[in-house]
Amino acid sequence: MRFRSILRLAAPLLIAAISFHASAQSGTTLPGTLRIGFQKSASLLTLQKSSGSLEKKLAPLGVSVKWVEFPAGPQLLEGLNVGAVDVGFVGEAPPIFAQAAGAKFVYIGFDPAAPEAEAIVVPKDSPIKSVAELKGKKVALNKGSNVHYLLVKALEKAGLKYSDIQPVYLPPADARAAFERGAVDAWVIWDPFLAAVEHQSGARLLQDGKGIANNYAYYLAERGYAQTQPKVIQALFEDTQAQAIALKSNIKAAAAVIAPLQGLAPEVVEKSLTRYQFGVKPLTPAVAAEQQKIADTFHALGLIPNAIRVGDALPGSVKVAEATK
The missing domain is CATH 3.40.190.10 (Periplasmic binding protein-like II)
Structure with missing residues (x-):
């Protein structure tokens, strides 16, 4: 019962965070395939891919899943920008470099600090x-x-x-x-x-990173996809929440499944899993403000060529003014 209650609470928040308009939803047709960009090092997504849980979740909507693997976040953002994937999962910095390079995407969720x-x-x-x-x-x-x-x-x-x-x-x-x-x-x-x-x-x-860097991770989507496919993203996040709860309840069992997929020993994967919290959450002004600090730091150091406003890539429900104070 507790598990179902968590999902009932999480799903509406996530959908609200994406800020879809009713008019956009009313004319939406579901896509045939959800293309997800992931890295093999992203243990939760690797577990989801292996279990086939998302495919089962999306089947009633007539949507299949295509998993597209990338070696790291910057390459994944390139894939998102050129239309090779619809949704991706990356760390803090890649979205900032991508936004500075003109990539078009929107933040749709984040994982807790690790x-x-x-x-x-x-x-x-x-x-x-x-x-x-x-x-x-x-x-x-x-x-x-x-x-x-x-x-x-x-x-x-x-x-x-x-x-x-x-x-x-x-x-x-x-x-x-x-x-x-x-x-x-x-x-x-x-x-x-x-x-x-x-x-x-x-x-x-x-x-x-303790006391220095939060190390959040972000779910990103092509903006048009985020606006027109709320049902698909809701299903993705519901399944992600379910898999996160299952993983944290039995880390050893999850590590045994994930280890051969990552080419690592189970004890290595188990150790890494203990350092993550997992569980997608809606964007908040506070988290957006932290992301803006990273962007400002990179610009000051000349690591990105121009200043960016993280708010330009945020859902409408996360107010830019609040996020950048």
Whole structure:
């Protein structure tokens, strides 16, 4: 009963957050396929894909599901911008870089903060003991990903500028290889890659996101799709909530299912799952304001060419004035 009550409460909030107009809904025809952009590292979506739960949820609406995998958030945003997917799930930074590049999308939901699920790590035998000692060092990261902001804020806290390090922009697989052969001094990465390198290589954590970066994750949609397909998005979020509750109620069982799909040991996946909260929620002015802070930081550092207003990509129910105070 508690589970059903949660869904009954969550669904109306999520739909309200997307701010669909009745006139737009009345003439809506359901699409034949919902195309979802995801990363294999997104454990909850990987679990959903494996279980087929969303396909069952959408079947009464006559809608099928196509899962489109991307190596990281920036590439997923490119796919969303060119119309290859309808909905995607990414970290904090990719939407900001994409919006600065002119991508058209709307935020439709977010996952709770997970600051411990991203970190700066060094090899176990590295002489580097603090973030301050990264000055002049090579630091690997996926450009435009959620960890980009973590690195900026961690350096700032340590009294360093971004220009004080040598960023090496590599996707996770290439960064792991460079990290293990000593081609870079540190790596900024998220789970489950973080848990994997800790477990398999003994990587030592210098700084995670606690007190520095919230590490929210966002559900995004092509704006026209969000406006015309509220029933499909409602079904997606209801299923996401159900799968999140099931995952958190038995993390070990979920890890056993997800591990072979991610090519990782169950204990690695289990560790990474404990650092996420899961469960999509409606956008709030406070969360939007945090996203604007990241955008302003990136612009001040010259990481994006022009200032952006996150409010331009928010649902109408999240007031821009409130979000940017």
